[in-house]
Amino acid sequence: MTTDAQLTRLGLFDARVPRYTSYPTAPQFGTSIGPGDFTSWIEAVPEGSQISLYLHVPFCRRLCWFCACRTQGTSSDDPVIAYAQTLKAEIAMLARHLPRGVTLSRLHWGGGTPTMLPPDEMRALADAVFAVAPLAEGGEFSVEIDPNEVDDARLDALVASGMNRASIGVQDFDLEIQKTIGRDQTYEITREIAEKIRARGVNSLNCDLLYGLPHQTNARIADSVQKLLTLSPDRVALYGYAHVPWMSRRQQMIPSDAMPTPEERLRLFETASKLFLWDGYEEIGIDHFARPDDGLAVALKAGKLRRNFQGYTDDTASALIGLGASSISRFPQGFAQHASGTSEYTKAIRSGQFPTHRGHAFAGEDLLRARIIEALMCDFRVDRRELVRDYGVTPGYVDQMFRDAASGFEDMLKIEDGVLIIPDRAKPLTRMVARVFDAYDQSKAQHSAAI
Ligand SMILES: C[S@@+](CC[C@H](N)C(=O)[O-])C[C@H]1O[C@@H](n2cnc3c(N)ncnc32)[C@H](O)[C@@H]1O
Ligand code: SF4
Numbered sequence: 001m002t003t004d005a006q007l008t009r010l011g012l013f014d015a016r017v018p019r020y021t022s023y024p025t026a027p028q029f030g031t032s033i034g035p036g037d038f039t040s041w042i043e044a045v046p047e048g049s050q051i052s053l054y055l056h057v058p059f060c061r062r063l064c065w066f067c068a069c070r071t072q073g074t075s076s077d078d079p080v081i082a083y084a085q086t087l088k089a090e091i092a093m094l095a096r097h098l099p100r101g102v103t104l105s106r107l108h109w110g111g112g113t114p115t116m117l118p119p120d121e122m123r124a125l126a127d128a129v130f131a132v133a134p135l136a137e138g139g140e141f142s143v144e145i146d147p148n149e150v151d152d153a154r155l156d157a158l159v160a161s162g163m164n165r166a167s168i169g170v171q172d173f174d175l176e177i178q179k180t181i182g183r184d185q186t187y188e189i190t191r192e193i194a195e196k197i198r199a200r201g202v203n204s205l206n207c208d209l210l211y212g213l214p215h216q217t218n219a220r221i222a223d224s225v226q227k228l229l230t231l232s233p234d235r236v237a238l239y240g241y242a243h244v245p246w247m248s249r250r251q252q253m254i255p256s257d258a259m260p261t262p263e264e265r266l267r268l269f270e271t272a273s274k275l276f277l278w279d280g281y282e283e284i285g286i287d288h289f290a291r292p293d294d295g296l297a298v299a300l301k302a303g304k305l306r307r308n309f310q311g312y313t314d315d316t317a318s319a320l321i322g323l324g325a326s327s328i329s330r331f332p333q334g335f336a337q338h339a340s341g342t343s344e345y346t347k348a349i350r351s352g353q354f355p356t357h358r359g360h361a362f363a364g365e366d367l368l369r370a371r372i373i374e375a376l377m378c379d380f381r382v383d384r385r386e387l388v389r390d391y392g393v394t395p396g397y398v399d400q401m402f403r404d405a406a407s408g409f410e411d412m413l414k415i416e417d418g419v420l421i422i423p424d425r426a427k428p429l430t431r432m433v434a435r436v437f438d439a440y441d442q443s444k445a446q447h448s449a450a451i
Contacts, residue, residue: 002105035353052106052107053212053321056110068244068247069111071112083394086350104133118154123157165207177220181254208273215258216255243256276289325355334359385418
């Protein structure tokens, strides 16, 4: 039997398997977590410690058809400016609860398109954040930048505010693909923005590329990767395009019959992956590539790579606080998510309440299972010794978990000296393997019944 046939049969191409940027995953959050939990979890952050902060800006000038992010289109700056005022009010609320001396190991602005903010608003927002918690020494301030929605004045404002990492959305350089996914963006404009970012002293550049797009072929993705390599990004996120038109209505504009087959998707990933590896990049987890001296590659080698809502990270802060509509926070105690709609979010902040409306408090085996899933997604292996040491379980219990997991994947997984290993040929199954340890996912019962 070919590896392809075996991978297919084992469920590789099940598009509905989570990407496990958290455990439990956001759809499993319940309504028992509210503003009171969010507030008390902020108050429990140790004085003088480092945290991560995420600010969500859910606006875009254009709405790309392929995009599954929570965002809304606006041609006017007014709603964005009004939203920035609300964010500043929320930052002031955070200041009232955050213990003294806290600094930021990471500040990330994501969206949507944070570069929708006018330059003055960018400066005011950054000032408001740093007045509450300054960037720690060696801290990183990163911003998601849409090359079509940024100019010199906004780049100057970001750099003057301390941005030292930038992430630009590329997706694909092929013009026919861009037309089909509703995102026009020439190579020239992408290159111009990348050069402008670098010229301002921002040395760390991430680019997002997608595989599995309509009309994408191996030759086309190879061409896009080669063009991307001319920009010398430090990191690349090579995400599998999630085509979920039943959830994201804009995607109904994309013809389903132009989509590559699951086997073709795998070839597209492999084609792009080989080119990055040949060019000296290192493979990070399931969908990232990084230069050997980049923080992610260094963390991977040191066994310190982590996974959070932004994907892979080398951040070690124990709390990640998210502000803004739909943002998610992670504390040692659990997850808290804000209301998604900007009007609901604004209403709560105006009434002096955090808009937390969903979440999850860790209990039972949550942290044990979260660590197993994170280790598999980051390192493709998980060591029984670490679990016994950190989570108070017995070696026998972990061994049984590993054996049960491996039994669902024929000869694909290995267990060696108490370590569950996903070998190279089984790597495309990683999310499926992670799902076996997900106690909340009901669909895996159907999966096991199907194989
Ligand atoms: C918030 S957007 C990027 C920032 C900015 N708005 C831009 O477009 O350049 C974050 C990234 O999510 C990824 N993304 C969006 N929709 C996706 C989908 N349906 N499947 C996979 N990745 C997706 C894209 O690679 C995109 O660059
Ligand atoms: S890809 Fe970026 S610009 Fe396009 S809709 Fe999504 S968030 Fe907005």
